[in-house]
Amino acid sequence: MSADSPTLDAASAQGRPGWAEAAAPFVVATSAALRRVFAVFRPAAWILLAGAVVLWIAGQVLGWWELTIAAVVLAALLALCALFLIGRTAYDVSLDLGRTRVVVGERAVGAMTLRNPSRRAILASRVVLPVGGGRGEFEVSRLAPDAEIEEVFTIPTTKRTVLAVGPVSVVRGDPLGLFERVHRRDDPVDLFVHPRTVAFDGQSLGFLRDLEGMSARDLSPDDVSFHALREYQPGDDLRHVHWRSTARTGTMMVRQFEETRRSHFVIALSCATKEYRDDDEFELAVSIAGSLGVRAVRDSRQVEVHTQARRIPGDTAKRLLDGLAAIEPTRPAQGGVLELAGIAGTSMPLASIAMLVTGSQVDAATLRAACARLPFGARTLAVVADTTATPSLRRVGDADVVTVGQLQQLPAALRRVLS
Structure with missing residues (x-):
């Protein structure tokens, strides 16, 4: 290779990742953090944020201080509402359904227990319990350290289905509904809503071959339910020859059986x-x-x-x-x-x-x-x-x-x- 020939970078020559590969974990972590931040924004918050930006730009371009003040007021309102998200919501949640199987028309009764395991009080929050396609909401007041509260609920059933109850979501938000932070707790529980059935007496509707079964009308050359005797035919199993009848009649006689079956x-x-x-x-x-x-x-x-x-x-x-x-x-x-x-x-x-x-x-x-x-x-x-x-x-x-x-x-x- 001549002196004028380009040389390879040492890191590239050794197969080390470039800057793009090295920055990939940082990009992924940043994207996840941004998604968590944007997830707390409700549609109304996006509208107010867009309105504040538009008013600020219009106030600067047109020189109208009224528009600038309106933009500042909207931004301050957003900041004040965002303060309601500060605080811990680390409840210990347990969901208990008294019965996980009910019949259509019955009510399923359950209880949800929230406990504060931390050393700090948890501010008032809202708890959402999804039930199938719907959901129930509970307003939980301030919970002191190591205190717990129990919420009892009923689930009406109007049709046969399998309902997923949970997971419980703890929601922190502001009074205006601009921001909302959701923490999911516990695992969902399946509630089976069985069809209605009617009881009636058992009937002998069918049988399958079995040693403990019931006799049927079908005759068989080999079974355990004795039926009658008949003359020997070529191919019959000699183990089924009835020797006493054979000696008495002078003709070889074999046993014939009824099939036994179980339903x-x-x-x-x-x-x-x-x-x-x-x-x-x-x-x-x-x-x-x-x-x-x-x-x-x-x-x-x-x-x-x-x-x-x-x-x-x-x-x-x-x-x-x-x-x-x-x-x-x-x-x-x-x-x-x-x-x-x-x-x-x-x-x-x-x-x-x-x-x-x-x-x-x-x-x-x-x-x-x-x-x-x-x-x-x-x-x-x-x-x-x-x-x-x-x-x-x-x-x-x-x-x-x-x-x-x-x-x-x-x-x-x-x-x-x-x-």
Whole structure:
């Protein structure tokens, strides 16, 4: 390399970061600090700040001292209101919901405790408690050191849903609402608003093979429930030969058994909006599915609930109702009752009973085709939610179809099916 050739900087030659890389952490920290400062400004504060700047410039350009004085007054007002943000709001916050699971229409009662752990008093502040899409506000007076205050609140429930309660936000602001500083405390708590359900007597609606099950009408060459004797046929297991009858009749006789089964439920709840007349009808269908599932769980049966969008576990009544509390009507693109029946049929092929719950806007042909897609060999029952109809029972293909107009009509309708 000649003497006139440019030489590389030592730092660059060694691969050290330049000034831009070194300044990056400072820029990030400065940006975060500015965001925190600007976050306390309310829209009214921005308007007053812009007005003060405009009046100041206009007063200097036009030489009108009145405009300059007005700008100074606005700036002083902003400074005085900003003083209300000074002070600590380091509350220890605890949020306690007496019940995290309620039924639609019930009130959830909770308590919020604020404690001042510092050695200085905390000035009056405002506490905001978000509840779903809304929020509750509490005015908290000055709190002395090591003192605490408890605020009791109630949450009315008008629809089935899952509400996020919290996180609690402590708000410090000025009387004019120009500035607001928010500190979030505690973690949110989920409040499950379960659908209404109705209780009814357990029924033997379906069975699955099991040693402790109940006998069915299907005959089997190998099980534990003895049914009858028949003549030996090639291929029969010699362990099942009944030697006493064979010696008495002179013909080889083998035992024949009845299959034993335990109830294994699959409930297919259609959430397609096009299949329901209105929201009330959809809520009725959800309540029907919940009532059937809870009854089956209490009868120690294996339960699964399927919708177009998700599978709801049914190992306990609590988890089943929690899952039903969160479901929403699905878009038309996710398919209707036909697609749902196909999902249930392929995911649970050994189900002993399949229940299909849908709305009144499904015609008989579609309902027949949907029932045909349910698990083969399972007892099939379709329940149609129709808020304008009276209870009825009809046969569609191989399935019993029950129409229910109110949730209280479900027990009587099921008794008609099983009678």
